[in-house]
Amino acid sequence: MITQGLIFKKNPLYEKCPSCSLTGTLRKSRPRKTVEKIVRTLTPYGPYRCKKCGWRGYRSRLVLTTQSVKNGILYLLMVAFSAFIVYQILKRFV
Numbered sequence: 001m002i003t004q005g006l007i008f009k010k011n012p013l014y015e016k017c018p019s020c021s022l023t024g025t026l027r028k029s030r031p032r033k034t035v036e037k038i039v040r041t042l043t044p045y046g047p048y049r050c051k052k053c054g055w056r057g058y059r060s061r062l063v064l065t066t067q068s069v070k071n072g073i074l075y076l077l078m079v080a081f082s083a084f085i086v087y088q089i090l091k092r093f094v
């Protein structure tokens with residue numbers, strides 16, 4: 001797992017909206033699709049929605065420092081691999 005101190009938690013609720021650039025308009029969005037639930041569980045990303053312009057997308061809840069980029073890439077590869085496996089399994093049953 002990633003060493004403590006190399007990764008910081010942040011709150012996307014205080015970030016700028018990527019669409020209308022307003023601050024404080026993002027709200028947590030309840031995952032609607034199974035895919036969104038999987039993304040939320042396996043990655044630091046969660047679904048968010050802008051209450052002003054209606055933008056909807058994923059925001060990271062963690063910030064990586066430069067020292068942790070290597071660890072982060074490894075972690076993301078593992079996450080991507082897990083997500084790929086889950087996707088393959090889901091595809092078979094849906």
Ligand SMILES: [Zn+2]
Nearest residue numbers: 017020050053
């Ligand atoms: Zn917006």
